[in-house]
Amino acid sequence: MDKGFIFSLDTGIATIIIIAMLFFFVSATSEQAQKKAENEKNIALWKNTLYFADTIIKNRAEENSVLGSAAKDAEKKRVKSNEIELMLLKKAEEIENTEFFLKEITVVFEDSEENIFFKKKGKNCVIVERLVLIENKKALLRIGGCNE
Amino acid sequence: MNKAFVFSLEAIFCLLLLITLLLITVPEEKKELRTLLVFQKENDLLKIWAKQETLSLKDMKKDFEFAFPQKNGKIMLGNESIAIGKKGSESISSEIAVIGNKLEATKISVSVFG
Numbered sequence A: 001m002d003k004g005f006i007f008s009l010d011t012g013i014a015t016i017i018i019i020a021m022l023f024f025f026v027s028a029t030s031e032q033a034q035k036k037a038e039n040e041k042n043i044a045l046w047k048n049t050l051y052f053a054d055t056i057i058k059n060r061a062e063e064n065s066v067l068g069s070a071a072k073d074a075e076k077k078r079v080k081s082n083e084i085e086l087m088l089l090k091k092a093e094e095i096e097n098t099e100f101f102l103k104e105i106t107v108v109f110e111d112s113e114e115n116i117f118f119k120k121k122g123k124n125c126v127i128v129e130r131l132v133l134i135e136n137k138k139a140l141l142r143i144g145g146c147n148e
Numbered sequence B: 001m002n003k004a005f006v007f008s009l010e011a012i013f014c015l016l017l018l019i020t021l022l023l024i025t026v027p028e029e030k031k032e033l034r035t036l037l038v039f040q041k042e043n044d045l046l047k048i049w050a051k052q053e054t055l056s057l058k059d060m061k062k063d064f065e066f067a068f069p070q071k072n073g074k075i076m077l078g079n080e081s082i083a084i085g086k087k088g089s090e091s092i093s094s095e096i097a098v099i100g101n102k103l104e105a106t107k108i109s110v111s112v113f114g
Helices: A009-058 B009-023 B034-051 B057-067
Strands: A070-073 A078-084 A101-109 A113-118 A125-134 A137-146 B073-077 B080-084 B091-099 B105-113
Touching (some): A009 A078, A009 A125, A009 B009, A009 B034, A125 B057, A137 B057, B034 B091, B057 B073, B057 B080
Antiparallel strands (some): A101 A113, B091 B105
């Protein structure tokens, strides 16, 4: 007759603990991976929105003002960083790709605000504000970007 | 008299490992780039102040409050400074040196407390 295994109480407990450890390990690893993917997505959205705002205030693209609406210094033949030409910014059009779309562009003055455009849709969004000069008046340029 | 449990060495190791595993805390990863945004806004303020011909701490305070509503901070203009709200333990600071018409340098710094 073959001999069977005999488990003592402590060996049983040790086996249960090892199984529990493995379970915790797998569950924690999968949770971490999920969190990391979500964080990366959020960081990408922040980066896109921040870089987008930076592009608007530092560049000038007359054919597509959403990629740059900085005022131009005709004498020095260069763009004036942090100075926005409102008429140019008003021509801004929507921009959208699979990972990012523009939800809002608003100019907030100390006493009023002007919405350039606003889209209702957007679940996961980030709003950033930059301080700019518009016709020698200080204003906050609010840019909203979404990825869902 | 009741019998006590007897743990073997490997069971004790397993228990210790389990406790260690449960005590491990994974540091929270940053989900936002708010620090970079504050830094960029501080630089915006400094650039705009650098373009102005005259500067006063009173006006600078007003600009700070417009750019950073409900935030505490500190502005330095040369040797003078002004505080906005309460002083915090952590801050994000930026500094610029503005060269005037007589080639004199004036340091302007702005700090936002966390």
